[in-house]
Every structure is written in C-alpha cells, then in structure tokens.
Amino acid sequence: MGRQSPPDETDTLRPPPERARAPVSPKAPPSTQGPEKHAGARADGEIPLDIYGSLVDALFEVQTSLFVGSAAASIAAIVTAWKAQSLLLFGFGIVIALVAYLRALDMRAYRRIRPSFQTADQFRYWERRYVVGAAIYVALLGGWCLVAFVVSDDPFVRLFSFSVVLAYMIGTSGRNFASRSLVMSQILGAGIPLTAALFYVGGLHYVMFGIVVMPFFLGLKLISERLRGTLLSAVISEREVRDLADHFDTALNNMPHGLCMFDERKRVRVANRRLSALLELPADMELTGRNAHELLRDSAVLRQARDLDIAEFIQEFEHRLSGASVEFYSEIEGERSLSFTTEPMANGGSVVVVEDITERRNAEQRIRQLARFDALTGLPNRNVFHEELQDALVDAERGQSMSVLFIDLDQFKQVNDTLGHPTGDLLLCAVADRLRSALSADERVARFGGDEFAVLQLKSGQNAGPAELAERIVQSISRPYHIQNHTVIIGASIGIATSPDDGTDADVLLKNADLALYHAKGTGPQRWRFFEPAMDIAVQARRALELDLREALEKDGFELYYQPLLNIRSMKIVGCEALLRWNHPQRGMIPPAEFIPVAEEMGLIVEIGDWVLNRACAECRKWPEDVRVSVNLSSVQFKRSDVASTVAAALRSSGLAPQRLELEITESVLLQDMDQARRTLQQLRDIGVRIALDDFGTGYSGLSYLHAFPLDTVKIDRSFVNEIDTQSRSLILLRGVAELSKALGMKVTVEGIETAEQLDIVAAETAVDEVQGFLFSVPLPARAIRELIVSARPAAGAPAAMQGTTRH
16 A cells, blocks of 8 residues: 555545555554644555545534534525615525535435445545535635625625625634645635625725735635644544554453453453453453452452462452552462562552462572571571561561671681681581570571671560670680680670661661671670661761762862971071862861871872872972972881882972982881881982981880981971970970981971970070971962962961961
8 A cells, every 4th residue: 555645735535546445554653743744644645445434524524513504604695685685695595505405415315325335436426526515505605795795885784794704714624624625615615705805895995804814714724734634643543542452452362461450449441361361260251340359259269279368368459459569479279379469550540460470489489498598507597687687677666676686706717717617617507506505586596698697686574685695695605616626716796786776677777786896896806885876977977088088089189288398597498298188079178187097098098199299299390499398108108009119200200300309207107017118218218319207206116217217307296396485394305306316417307386486496406407387387289389489588477367277
C-alpha cells in the first residue's frame, strides 16, 4: 500500500484502491504527531479504507443540524419575500426547502445501506452525491442573498439574508469539514454572492465591508482544514488503540506470570489466562468484576495449601491491595510456592503479579543454608546477626532495649605471624566456644570475619547489663589457651552500643559499637567502652576534613604566607619562613595545627610538602638575591619520600640558587632513624641548601643534635622568650643555648619576639643573629611580603588587631 498524503492536496478524500481494505497504521502514534501529521497520511493520496469510510460517515452524520439549518434558511427566505413583496425570493425559499428535503432523504438512504459497504467505490459514490447536493444548496443560499440585495433596498431584508447566509457558512466548518472540495464549494458558492451583493449596493462603506469580509472566508477554510485534520487524527488514534488493545491482550495472555488489575473498589478489571492456571480456577469462570475475596476463595490451589488459613490469607491480600508495593509468599502443598506482588496505582487500584517460584525458593533455601553460617567456627555470620538485630529493634520499638557488643581480639595478629594461620584458625574456634559458653540463651553471638565477633544482648530480668557481660567476655577470652602444644594468651577489646540511646537502626548501632571499640583499643588491651556521641562527631569531622584536604590539594586550595626573619643588628629582612595556610570555602581559615597532623596520618603531607617546596622556591625567585626562604619539612616526608631528589627538582624547576633555600626540621625527624636522617641531611648539604633545627629546646635531647647532625641554623623556640623580660632563668637558658650554638659554628635565630622589651633583651645577646616574631610582621601572603621586602624598611610591628595572633 502506498504512503498517505495530506487530504488537503486533493479535491476529494482520495480513497485507497480496492486491494487496500486492511487498515494500515500511520508511522507515528497520535501522541507524537499533531492533527496535521495525521491529515497528511500518505504521499500518494491514499487513505486506509476504514479511515476513509469514517470521513465519509462524518458527512452523513449531521442530519439534525442540516434539518434545523435548512428550515431556518427556508423560513428566512420566505420572510424576506414577504417583507420585500417578491415572488422571486419566495421561490428561493421553496426551492431551498425542497433541496434540503432531498438531501435528508439521501442521508437516510446512506445510513440504511452503510453496513453493506465493502469497497472504496461505494464510499466514493456517496461522497460525490453529498458534495453535489451541498454545492447546489449553498449556491441557492448565495443566490437568495444576492437577489435580496438586488430586488430590495430594505435594510432589514438585506441584513437578514446576509446574516443567515453568513451563519450557514460558519456552520460549514462544523458540519462539512470532512471534504475539502465540499468546503471550497460552499465558501465559493456563498462567499462570492455575499461579496457581490455588498459591491452591488456600492458606496465606500459597503465596498470596505466586502473587502474586509473576504479574509473571513479564508479563515473558514483554515478552520475546516483544522477540524478535518483533528477528525483524521482521532480516527487513526482509535484504530491504534484498538490494535494496541489486541496486542496487549495477546501479550497479556502469553505472559509466564499471572497478572490481575484491581480498580479502586478492589474489583478485577483485567486478568490473564495464566492467573487462572496458577490459582487453578474453574476454566469457565469470568474473572472481570469479581473482588479479591471471590477470586481467592474459588482458588483450588489455595484451598489445598498446607498450613494455610485461607480466610486470613484473603484478609491479608485485601489489605495489601491498599498498601505500598510489597511481595509476600504463599507456600503450597507439595513443596510448591507462589509469590504475590502488589503494586499500587495512582487511581487507587492495584496490579498484582502471581509467579510460580517453587524452583527459585528451593535454590534460595540451599544457598541460604550455605551463606548464613561461618564455615570455620560454626557461628552465625554477619548477615544472620544483622537480621536478628533488626528483629530486636522491632521489639525495641515496643519498649524493649538491647545492646550490641563489638569484640576484637588483642594480639591475634602476633599468633598468626608466629605460630601460623592453622593455629590462628584453631584459636578462633576456641574463642567461639568460649563465647557460646559465656552467653545466656537470650544472647546471640556471630563472627563478623577475621578476629571480629559481635554479641547481641536483649535486656531482661535474667540478663546482666552490657557492662557486666563485657567484663565476663574479656575475662573468659583472656584465659590461656592450649593449642597444639602451644600456650596462647590473647585479650579482647569491646565496644558497646545500646538502643534506643545510641540508635534505632541496625547499621547505625553496628557503626557506633565499632566506634566505641576503636576508642577502647586506643586505651589499651582488654578494655571495653560504651559509645558516646562525641565519638561519632569526631569521626565525621575527621572524615570531612580528609575529603576536604584531598579536594584542596587537587583544586589548589592552599596558600603560602610568609613571615620575615630580620638581622638583629641591621633590622633588615634577610629571609622569610613559608607557612602553609588553608582558607576553607565554608569553615574559613583552618589552623595548621588542626589539618597538618591529619595530612601526616593520611600520607597526604608528602604531596602537600612537595607543593609547598615548589611554590616557595618559585616565590623566592622574585625576591632580592640576598633574601632566602625557609621551608618546614615533615617527619613523614623524611620517612616516605626521597627528600634530596625532591629538593633538587624544586630548585631546578624554579631556578633558585641552593644557598637561598633553608629547610627547617624538628627533633621528631631526627628521632625516627638517626643514621638515615644524618645521610639525608648530608645529601641536602651537598646540594647547597641550608639546614635549620626548628623549635629547639622543646624535645628530649636537643643538645646532642647540635653535635651529631650537619646543621647550619638553630631556631630557639618561643617558649624561651615568653617570660624573658620577667624571669632571669629564661634569659640564662636562652643565652646558654645561643652561645653554645654560636661556638659550634651555627647561626642562631630567636622565634616569638612580640614586644619591644623582648627585642631589647635579645638584641643585647651577641650570640643571636636573627629574630622573628609578630613584633615585626604577622605572616603575609605572597604579594604583601614582596611589597614589604621591596620597601627596604625595618618591620615596625604588626597592627594591634594582629598582636594576639598565634603563629603556626
């Protein structure tokens, strides 16, 4: 069959050839194409026979409106004839009525023989008859109006005839829109006489009226075309819905599952044959219209179900029809299982899917048995414990409290490492036996994996509290074990979370018990602790800080500030210490003392340190050549990276002279591995950079470092300066360290100068070379420190608002 074309491209409806009697679906459904798309059905002008027949039917289904309109027009013509005393107008009235009567007979004849139509020629014949009759009728109306204007100058006659014909034309768009040629014939047959009548009268105003009314006729044509397209779209949509219903019925009855749709009154609207087979309903039973009670009551398979209360099941089923989406099972005698899944609909109804799940349930049961217990100890595993915990929480909602004890074995790793994993496995079995014996009948124990166990305690009059239980478990596990001629001694640490105080969700309780265990292990072996909200707050804050640290490193969220070091004699800036700053987008400026330790534990300090080193060297390159930069190195950097290679790469990249870089280390760097630290420091000295021992005097054996390691500078900690102007002991200590360092050939820098009095006292010490502190300047960003250096003036001290700032 050819492609459909828009009907407005032809003079008639263009039916298909005789071979094309079967309906043909359009390329797109009405929901995705407008009426114009459907009106243009096929390129060669063909329209499927059923659609063509519908359009012709639309022409002959307006008998009532035709009768009313014709009677009104005939009476109107007779009225104008009486008013104008014109036999010619009276004749128009009689002829209009006669033509209308003949058209009515034609419509009645069409409706009588319409059921016998089988071919497109039959529809085509009657379409042409209708077009001819309508054209004659509208020509009579137009002629009547024109004659009325010619034979009479009575305003009433003219206005009345003009209005009636115009009203008939308007009715054309709602009555004869199915045929384009019919619409055009009626617009021309009436529109031309109307316009001619206005021009006949003459005069400026009538001529203007005649010109203005012409676009109205065009509008009627467009309205008719639009209505025709809408009709065609509706017809196509109806056919597609019918075809879709047939396809849906075929698919529905070939589903492997039973399906049933209930309306808002819980009565069956749709059901497939598979549903009858699964429920073993009578073959002749009509399901539509039945309620759930009737449907399930007549099910033979449910009546034969083992241990099933059919009345209770029906009640539960009806309850599910009103609830949320849920799946529940009915166990059928003979090891057969059916699942009933309900899905609520927006209109208040529900869809129920019934599936035979016998094989699936049997396989699940076998897998469940294998998956629910620990293969080594025979204890329930994590999944079983989680289920029992959830059940306990349901009881807790009814007022019963409960506790979760998370247990971790102390020194278990040493047993595995020294005696081997087989011995470790036997130890775990022995621990499991002791846990079983330590618990009452209402307490549950499970193995979570590795050397972790969990205990669920339901509080009752017979049970001790969780603290007593934890103490009993610790004592039981801590007794010596005799395994394969070995005596093994381990301990246990326990974290405790209780419901509802510590949570009403299983995962939350387990998490909180694990947090309490973490803190218990931090206080030493064989300890137990209850969960406290502060534990979770600290963990969440730590986690958020770790994520933000990574993001800050990836997105260049850090910044370097610089605090100047001044020659105590000339008060000129000779160097600047690079200090890391983090301006958090939400929290603002975070103190380095808060995020640096976290970065060290994460190992992220290595990457951050590399960034600081490269950025500081690049910045120093912009300063005068007699100004150096000092960069702090973390002990983690010394341990996990090749510091010498990193420093050399930073110098090459920036082009900075090695003697302008000073690396500051603390005593913790030297404590880790003294030999390795000495080798690394010597490698740095060989490159040409300077080494400074920072915060001197706060460690354990500071004086020994001055002799044992290659150092260039000693930075005396601020603690020596805090009370130097009030306590002579502080001054004596500072003088002794400074003179000793000077005697060993090292430069001495004093940190923490905050007042003029402190500066005067330190300046009196000849062994001190440089000073640093807020008296001269707070740490400044790169641009500000460059401006300060270029000013070539002694730092005059910080603003009052900065005086209390703590240096990091």
